[in-house]
Amino acid sequence: MLIDCHGHFTTAPPALGRWRERQIRAFEESGARVPAAELHISDDEIRTAIEQGQLRLQQERGIDVALFSPGAGKMAHHFGDEQTSLVWSEVSNNLISRVCELFPGRFVGVCQLPQSPGDALASSVHRSAAELQRCVEELGFVGCLLNPDPSDGFWQAPPLTDRVYYPLYEKMVELDVPAMVHVAMSRNPALQGTCAHYLNGDTAVFMQLCQSDLFTDFPTLKLILPHGGGAVPYHWGRYRGFVQDRGRPPLEESLLGNVFFDTCVYHQRGMQLLVDVIPAQNILFASEMIGAVRGVDPETGHGFDDTRHLLDSIDTLTDADREAVYGGNALRVFGRLATVLAEGARR
Amino acid sequence: MLIDCHGHFTTAPPALGRWRERQIRAFEESGARVPAAELHISDDEIRTAIEQGQLRLQQERGIDVALFSPGAGKMAHHFGDEQTSLVWSEVSNNLISRVCELFPGRFVGVCQLPQSPGDALASSVHRSAAELQRCVEELGFVGCLLNPDPSDGFWQAPPLTDRVYYPLYEKMVELDVPAMVHVAMSRNPALQGTCAHYLNGDTAVFMQLCQSDLFTDFPTLKLILPHGGGAVPYHWGRYRGFVQDRGRPPLEESLLGNVFFDTCVYHQRGMQLLVDVIPAQNILFASEMIGAVRGVDPETGHGFDDTRHLLDSIDTLTDADREAVYGGNALRVFGRLATVLAEGARR
Numbered sequence: 001m002l003i004d005c006h007g008h009f010t011t012a013p014p015a016l017g018r019w020r021e022r023q024i025r026a027f028e029e030s031g032a033r034v035p036a037a038e039l040h041i042s043d044d045e046i047r048t049a050i051e052q053g054q055l056r057l058q059q060e061r062g063i064d065v066a067l068f069s070p071g072a073g074k075m076a077h078h079f080g081d082e083q084t085s086l087v088w089s090e091v092s093n094n095l096i097s098r099v100c101e102l103f104p105g106r107f108v109g110v111c112q113l114p115q116s117p118g119d120a121l122a123s124s125v126h127r128s129a130a131e132l133q134r135c136v137e138e139l140g141f142v143g144c145l146l147n148p149d150p151s152d153g154f155w156q157a158p159p160l161t162d163r164v165y166y167p168l169y170e171k172m173v174e175l176d177v178p179a180m181v182h183v184a185m186s187r188n189p190a191l192q193g194t195c196a197h198y199l200n201g202d203t204a205v206f207m208q209l210c211q212s213d214l215f216t217d218f219p220t221l222k223l224i225l226p227h228g229g230g231a232v233p234y235h236w237g238r239y240r241g242f243v244q245d246r247g248r249p250p251l252e253e254s255l256l257g258n259v260f261f262d263t264c265v266y267h268q269r270g271m272q273l274l275v276d277v278i279p280a281q282n283i284l285f286a287s288e289m290i291g292a293v294r295g296v297d298p299e300t301g302h303g304f305d306d307t308r309h310l311l312d313s314i315d316t317l318t319d320a321d322r323e324a325v326y327g328g329n330a331l332r333v334f335g336r337l338a339t340v341l342a343e344g345a346r347r
Numbered sequence: 348m349l350i351d352c353h354g355h356f357t358t359a360p361p362a363l364g365r366w367r368e369r370q371i372r373a374f375e376e377s378g379a380r381v382p383a384a385e386l387h388i389s390d391d392e393i394r395t396a397i398e399q400g401q402l403r404l405q406q407e408r409g410i411d412v413a414l415f416s417p418g419a420g421k422m423a424h425h426f427g428d429e430q431t432s433l434v435w436s437e438v439s440n441n442l443i444s445r446v447c448e449l450f451p452g453r454f455v456g457v458c459q460l461p462q463s464p465g466d467a468l469a470s471s472v473h474r475s476a477a478e479l480q481r482c483v484e485e486l487g488f489v490g491c492l493l494n495p496d497p498s499d500g501f502w503q504a505p506p507l508t509d510r511v512y513y514p515l516y517e518k519m520v521e522l523d524v525p526a527m528v529h530v531a532m533s534r535n536p537a538l539q540g541t542c543a544h545y546l547n548g549d550t551a552v553f554m555q556l557c558q559s560d561l562f563t564d565f566p567t568l569k570l571i572l573p574h575g576g577g578a579v580p581y582h583w584g585r586y587r588g589f590v591q592d593r594g595r596p597p598l599e600e601s602l603l604g605n606v607f608f609d610t611c612v613y614h615q616r617g618m619q620l621l622v623d624v625i626p627a628q629n630i631l632f633a634s635e636m637i638g639a640v641r642g643v644d645p646e647t648g649h650g651f652d653d654t655r656h657l658l659d660s661i662d663t664l665t666d667a668d669r670e671a672v673y674g675g676n677a678l679r680v681f682g683r684l685a686t687v688l689a690e691g692a693r694r
Contacts, residue, residue, distance in 0.1 A: 237614025267584025
């Protein structure tokens, strides 16, 4: 089974974006709230968006299941206040739930969290734990997106290893769901979103983990670093040397029981580096489709984000390792996924 | 000739750090200035620091010349005001000049610039151009370090492609000197310095360049991205796809006439990726020695930062490409270097 652990509903019907714009504008202009009930999207609109978008590409590429979350950039946690982000998360997650209901077995939900920057961070973590619980227990979701920079480009929150995040980690462990660490948009003109802020977020958080004992406190907590882990596999020697210089245990011991990398690397050499450097047990198939890069690579004739093609071309993976990367690891890391898929299959 | 284009005086005599602490404290407490004349470092102290540090490793590794700059993290442009950074730059650059005088032909200077964050950015760019001119014309330096985040970890400046930086670029072009784009310290607890902020700076700036037409305005401007270009070579497909999606010219056309990558990648697989992905004409040998990682890699028995060893082990470079990477490119990119070396040899 080929499981894509990293898909966002980037093709959501335009009514969603219009509702969000109204929500932001109303709050900025007068502090007013736009009710979630004012958003109207029909099942047919969802079906069309999915069938012409992600599902078509899944079928072309032989992807069986996508773990599906709201658009990451569009989480944009800096807008409005805590209530803004809470309602936006509920709206976005409920829409994902409808996709999963309409395409059971094809899409499984991963939720956005109602995080907030600044003084609201701590209380927003508690709200995030509650929204996670709702999504997992009521909607059948299997994971969440965790934004390490709710200021959206100015890095004004403490590291993810700070105790302020512990209530969320307690809930994740209790529910047996992992987080994909994923920044949202960048509103910083110095940091472009998909090719700078995204990768920098992955790199920054890996380093936060290198400096902390988070997994001593949460031995079963699981975090996925998307986009092939940012700069990390390319600079694996730098990280190995850093922890060694400081007398910390090797990365294999301290981090690789808990940290996983996805395969959103869009060229053959990069993908080969990933599988050469990171143990197969720590790599989860993903394409981020339809996402940051949408064109066809003229060098291969395949979409840049057709990571299935890139991985199929790699001949250094054993059969067992390939099975782990393509789906086995996802079933292990997303502890509730097998059950959710079995329930979907029964319907 | 093996030219290391990326060395910092990280082993400077402790008096330098003590002077800097006094400078910062005096300004913070009362706005007072500590004169540069209060710093006393003897030639013998410099000789000892270099001979026991960088020079010893250069000799062990067969490195002929290092392009040598003040400690990058210690530039710390956010401290104090414009005058603080100006005097600190002069002090730091003058010390580098003394190293170069004491070891002619072994060390060639690359200067720190008196950049400042916030409202002082624009005027600090003019001061930077002036300090660059002083260092090049009076001290025989051949390049500069350019910090894309003078706020030191909060990314509060416009991109390096903003016109505010043009007076510096005009001076660089006039003097025929390149800049190594290099962030300073991070004072942001979410962004560790050497393994997160450094790499993220490289990645962010590459993306700034992908989005701009800077090199249309400055066709002969040359920028070096250190640390192997951050995440860039690993994600080369992502960047190729990004510019293609937006109808921009290929990276080879738009950037590779002006942008260069150093070889500060501390493991074999990463180094191989760099030379596989980036044309040899765009790669400059570097080790960042003595710098971010100082231990010996137990897997190789060589220092993590012994990039000479890693490159020597790569068998996919032609002789001509190897010569270019080891020194030829540095002589081309640092347009004044050959003359400075010839002058050093005559003394």
